[in-house]
Amino acid sequence: xxxxxxxxxxxxxxxxxxxxxxxxxxxxxxxxxxxxxxxxxxxxxxxxxxxxxxxxxxxxxxxxxxxxxxxxxxxxxxxxxxxxxxxxxxxxxxxxxxxxxxxxxxxxxxxxxxxxxxxxx
Amino acid sequence: xxxxxxxxxxxxxxxxxxxxxxxxxxxxxxxxxxxxxxxxxxxxxxxxxxxxxxxxxxxxxxxxxxxxxxxxxxxxxxxxxxxxxxxxxxxxxxxxxxxxxxxxxxxxxxxxxxxxxxxxxxxxxxxxxxxxxxxxxxxxxxxxxxxxxxxxxxxxxxxxxxxxxxxxxxxxxxxxxxxxxxxxxxxxxxxxxxxxxxxxxxxxxxxxxxxxxxxxxxxxxxxxxxxxxxxxxxxxxxxxxxxxxxxxxxxxxxxxxxxxxxxxxxxxxxxxxxxxxxxxxxxxxxxxxxxxxxxxxxxxxxxxxxxxxxxxxxxxxxxxxxxxxxxxxxxxxxxxxxxxxxxxxxxxxxxxxxxxxxxxxxxxxxxxxxxxxxxxxxxxxxxxxxxxxxxxxxxxxxxxxxxxx
Numbered sequence: 001x002x003x004x005x006x007x008x009x010x011x012x013x014x015x016x017x018x019x020x021x022x023x024x025x026x027x028x029x030x031x032x033x034x035x036x037x038x039x040x041x042x043x044x045x046x047x048x049x050x051x052x053x054x055x056x057x058x059x060x061x062x063x064x065x066x067x068x069x070x071x072x073x074x075x076x077x078x079x080x081x082x083x084x085x086x087x088x089x090x091x092x093x094x095x096x097x098x099x100x101x102x103x104x105x106x107x108x109x110x111x112x113x114x115x116x117x118x119x120x121x
Numbered sequence: 122x123x124x125x126x127x128x129x130x131x132x133x134x135x136x137x138x139x140x141x142x143x144x145x146x147x148x149x150x151x152x153x154x155x156x157x158x159x160x161x162x163x164x165x166x167x168x169x170x171x172x173x174x175x176x177x178x179x180x181x182x183x184x185x186x187x188x189x190x191x192x193x194x195x196x197x198x199x200x201x202x203x204x205x206x207x208x209x210x211x212x213x214x215x216x217x218x219x220x221x222x223x224x225x226x227x228x229x230x231x232x233x234x235x236x237x238x239x240x241x242x243x244x245x246x247x248x249x250x251x252x253x254x255x256x257x258x259x260x261x262x263x264x265x266x267x268x269x270x271x272x273x274x275x276x277x278x279x280x281x282x283x284x285x286x287x288x289x290x291x292x293x294x295x296x297x298x299x300x301x302x303x304x305x306x307x308x309x310x311x312x313x314x315x316x317x318x319x320x321x322x323x324x325x326x327x328x329x330x331x332x333x334x335x336x337x338x339x340x341x342x343x344x345x346x347x348x349x350x351x352x353x354x355x356x357x358x359x360x361x362x363x364x365x366x367x368x369x370x371x372x373x374x375x376x377x378x379x380x381x382x383x384x385x386x387x388x389x390x391x392x393x394x395x396x397x398x399x400x401x402x403x404x405x406x407x408x409x410x411x412x413x414x415x416x417x418x419x420x421x422x423x424x425x426x427x428x429x430x431x432x433x434x435x436x437x438x439x440x441x442x443x444x445x446x447x448x449x450x451x452x453x454x455x456x457x458x459x460x461x462x463x464x465x466x467x468x469x470x471x472x473x474x475x476x477x478x479x480x481x482x483x484x485x486x487x488x489x490x491x492x493x494x495x496x497x498x499x500x501x502x503x504x505x506x507x508x509x510x511x512x513x514x515x516x517x518x519x520x521x522x523x524x525x526x
């Protein structure tokens with residue numbers, strides 16, 4: 001196997017051990033802990049009173065908008081990281097290209113800002 | 122079936138390389154767990170001293186075994202799963218938080234000899250290897266990917282509880298961590314710009330003198346942005362809106378009890394340690410000794426472990442900084458949090474990144490430094506003006522709508 005894949009295999013081994021440890025902790029606890037279920041214990045917590053309505057209540061749409069906005073910057077990272085490692089190779093041409101790209105991106109942020117999306121009420 | 126064959130080929134039991142990998146995995150794992158327990162104690166003790174209290178002092182010498190006692194207690198606690206919850210996701214979420222917290226350690230160089238441009242190779246049992254579990258060529262991307270998976274753990278934990286406080290905590294968590302991940306990635310890009318590699322080992326190797334440490338080479342700003350964004354990623358105070366006790370009871374983990382809660386708790390402290398390790402690796406040269414102006418390595422007498430000791434010392438500094446943050450800074454409001462992230466840190470990180478790239482290319486092709494400086498500042502000012510304009514328009518619109526603040 002190539003060294004390239006072996007590195008990732010080490011990570012997988014590590015993940016496997018972490019998984020085993022977590023399962024082991026839960027398993028031991030499952031054996032020794034008491035288990036006396038009752039209907040009232042399993043009610044969702046709502047400051048000590050009976051829960052009102054559904055637990056999955058609606059939340060503000062703003063959280064979702066920020067998630068959408070993030071996608072823009074995440075995609076940008078996909079372009080910026082490889083370019084940053086090869087900065088010298090592409091030189092001035094690459095710099096101008098990236099400048100235009102970042103500028104367009106910034107325009108997106110400015111647009112969102114102007115629209116008041118970044119305002120949290 | 123070639124994939125399986127090569128897998129079997131790798132797992133030749135008791136061959137030396139396999140043995141080394143096993144040793145490394147076990148050592149990192151045990152040190153990680155013990156470190157997490159000590160971190161919990163350290164945090165409680167330091168905060169106690171800052172607040173003029175004594176802190177844990179009953180279990181073991183100076184209260185060192187307090188975490189162990191707490192953990193043991195959690196083993197004996199009943200495990201409750203709310204009726205309304207999504208049972209599968211509810212059980213899955215602690216794993217999603219716990220496993221990535223550990224995995225980051227795999228790519229952090231933990232020691233080795235980086236002096237005089239060496240790349241940190243050491244000899245164990247006659248085999249040349251690195252004091253690092255894995256050194257994938259895209260190590261930094263793996264880091265970002267793992268920190269994204271950790272978001273899933275918190276988000277799904279809150280959502281699957283089928284309860285209101287955890288749900289609020291989880292939507293807050295997703296928006297907050299996502300916002301700061303953008304700033305985190307952009308400040309990280311400046312490090313890549315300076316070091317020219319995505320491999321963590323390469324990043325450490327390129328910081329061979331004090332002036333080449335990324336914190337200096339990138340200008341201090343990306344480090345400051347990274348530190349703030351990392352604190353937000355960790356949901357630590359002053360950015361702990363996810364589990365703000367005064368508003369959300371316990372946030373995303375309100376409905377968790379027993380050892381499932383302990384897994385979240387462990388993951389949180391583990392993440393604090395790994396994030397300190399990441400900061401040290403990226404900005405402070407990892408296991409590189411602190412050598413100013415050609416002075417010798419003051420820990421030279423420790424021989425081969427001096428790199429590891431340096432790393433531990435540096436990590437300890439950042440652990441203290443995180444505890445210090447928690448003890449001194451009040452929690453931000455959610456709108457302040459979002460403003461800081463989107464209106465200050467992201468534009469600033471982006472601008473600094475472009476400025477740095479500009480300077481690097483300019484140096485490379487021999488442009489006049491003054492011209493570069495003036496042009497760079499002019500472009501920055503233009504962009505800042507643009508953003509200022511946007512902010513003004515936004516404020517005007519707000520007034521027109523008659524909002525209160």
